[in-house]
Structures are given as C-alpha cells and as structure tokens.
Amino acid sequence: MSEPRPVFAEGVHVMSSDGSVWQTLVFEYVDDGGYYRELVRDRNALVNELRDIMRNMQGFLDQEIIRINGERCQARVIDVVLGFRGSWRRPYLEFYIRFGGRLRSGLNVYEDIYEEEVAEYDYEILWLFPEGFRVVDYEIAGEGQVLGGGNILRLLVRKGTRVGNYESIRFLAP
Known part of the structure; x- marks a missing residue:
C-alpha cells in the first residue's frame, strides 16, 4: 500500500492579548493507496496511529526554539484529528497546538528557530493578532x-x- 502524499498545508496562529497563541495546522494529503481509509475501519489502529502522529509532531516542536520577547516558550500538541475532504483519497490531519509568552506594551518579538529545509509542497501561514496590535516587520x-x-x-x-x-x-501591542 502506497504512503499518503502531502500536497498542501495551512497554519493559523491566533495570538491573545495575554501572549498565548493557539495554532491550528492542517496537512492535506492524496492517499491513492487508501492507507487512512483502512485505518478508519479499525478504531484501535486509528487511535494508536493518531497517538504516534501526535508524539511525532511533539518531537518536531521540542526541537524548535520558540521565543517571545527573548523568553523561551514550549509549544504543546493538544490534539490531532483525521478528516477527509470530499473523498477517501483526500485525507487531512489537523493539529491543535498551544504556546505563549509574556507581552509588553510597545515592541514585541516572536522568534522561531528550527532546522532549515526545502518546502516539499505549498503552504500558507496566517497570524491573527488582537485588534490594536500592529505587525511592524517579519522575517x-x-x-x-x-x-x-x-x-x-x-x-x-x-x-x-x-x-x-x-x-x-x-509587532506593537498597546
């Protein structure tokens, strides 16, 4: 059975005025071999696979250095969901992740250091800051x-x- 092939991803980060961030990551796949379809038929296998996927994602996050205003914060995978877009051939994995740091009035800096790589598929990133905040620049x-x-x-x-x-x-915070 062939492995599902990732084709697109989307990350949405929602920052609260207290500095906490909820992140939703969605990875979309083409699954011509029916790997996830078969997995859904066996509840125990599905639960075990999702646990492994969460553990793997947490491992990647543990390797990152995330800082807000110079203070390191730890991202935690809260849950992962398997779904399908229109057919069994188009599964997706949706991760719910949380992290946060202390904000201050005026200039704030979010930093993320992780292993350099080449993107294997297109993806979009969306950061939503509270009303009254303003992105100054980004790298x-x-x-x-x-x-x-x-x-x-x-x-x-x-x-x-x-x-x-x-x-x-x-970014600037009031």
Whole structure:
C-alpha cells in the first residue's frame, strides 16, 4: 500500500492579548493507496496511529526554539484529528497546538528557530493578532503581506522554497 502524499498545508496562529497563541495546522494529503481509509475501519489502529502522529509532531516542536520577547516558550500538541475532504483519497490531519509568552506594551518579538529545509509542497501561514496590535516587520520565507488594520499577517510559501533556520515577527501591542 502506497504512503499518503502531502500536497498542501495551512497554519493559523491566533495570538491573545495575554501572549498565548493557539495554532491550528492542517496537512492535506492524496492517499491513492487508501492507507487512512483502512485505518478508519479499525478504531484501535486509528487511535494508536493518531497517538504516534501526535508524539511525532511533539518531537518536531521540542526541537524548535520558540521565543517571545527573548523568553523561551514550549509549544504543546493538544490534539490531532483525521478528516477527509470530499473523498477517501483526500485525507487531512489537523493539529491543535498551544504556546505563549509574556507581552509588553510597545515592541514585541516572536522568534522561531528550527532546522532549515526545502518546502516539499505549498503552504500558507496566517497570524491573527488582537485588534490594536500592529505587525511592524517579519522575517519569514515566502510571499507575505500585512492586512486589516495591520494585525493580520498572511504568508504563502511555494514548493521548493528554502525555509527555516530563523523566523521572526516584530509587532506593537498597546
């Protein structure tokens, strides 16, 4: 049976005014071999697979260095869900992740250091900051734009783009 092939991902980060961040990551696949379809038929196998997937994602997060205003924060995988978009051939994995740090009035800096790699598929990143916050600048691979009143950052990373090593977002808080 062939392995599911990732084709797209989306990450949505929602920051609260207290500095906590809820992150939702969705990885979409093409599964011509029916791996996930077969897994759904066996509840125990599905639960075990999702536990392994969560553990693997947590392992990746544990290797990252995430800082808010210079203080390290630890990202935690809260849960993962398997779903399908229109057919058994289009499964997705949706991760719910939480981390946070202390914000201050004025300039704040989010940083993420992780292993450099080449993107294997297109993905989008969306950062939603509270009303009254404003993105000043960012250092993240891909095509980006600041939207709304300056509190929304949207990025598109194309397959083949070199990503990682260091990313940052500088933003103002009231």
